[in-house]
Amino acid sequence: MTENQTETMTDDQLVELAKYLIEDHAELKNVKTDDLVEILSAADKQSDMPYAMLTSKYQIIQMEQRDREWTPINANGDGVTGTVPASKLLREIAVDGISYQLNYNDYNKNGLTDDILYFAVNSFATYDVDWIYNNVKRYSDLVNKHYCDFAYAKIYQYMHFKDHDEFETGLLNDLCKIYDDEVKCDEFYMIPDDEAKRLLPCDQHILWDLMYSDAAKNY
16 A cells, blocks of 8 residues: 555544544535544545545645746745645545535535445545656646646756756755755665655656756765
């Protein structure tokens, strides 16, 4: 399972996640905690999504709007706009699906029927978490949010900015900040996959490339 999930979530974990979702998303404000726990519990039995929504340590970029365009590059052009846990995007995807099904099937009138439970669970539990991690921008767009990975930010910078070297140095700084300590090439190479949890796998390749780039020589 994704990010070392080896068993189903505990009742406490399910309640914790349900409370986060209700508190943070107005779309679920009228949903009973017990009902949302039941939805999450059923989803957890068939998907990594609920566990990753609660525990993911991977970091993604939260873009900013400037000049009517959403960008992952900061105003100075020498780094990214900022990062948030990937769990935030996973929760957005789940909330989008759950809230749609609750509204469509008139949860406020009918309560959590078996049909509503089925459709609410399948509205997000059918997603592959690893596939989302490999396509952050695409899935962000699906729920009308503005997240991306570092690989996308690098491509965006090359298309919109001229000072590539300054950006690569800034990007390397931003990537290293995600780890508790600054990493050197040899150290990064030796980090086991199950411990390198703060960078998406696709972004670990970007860090590796930058560590060996010309921009990294003066880092």
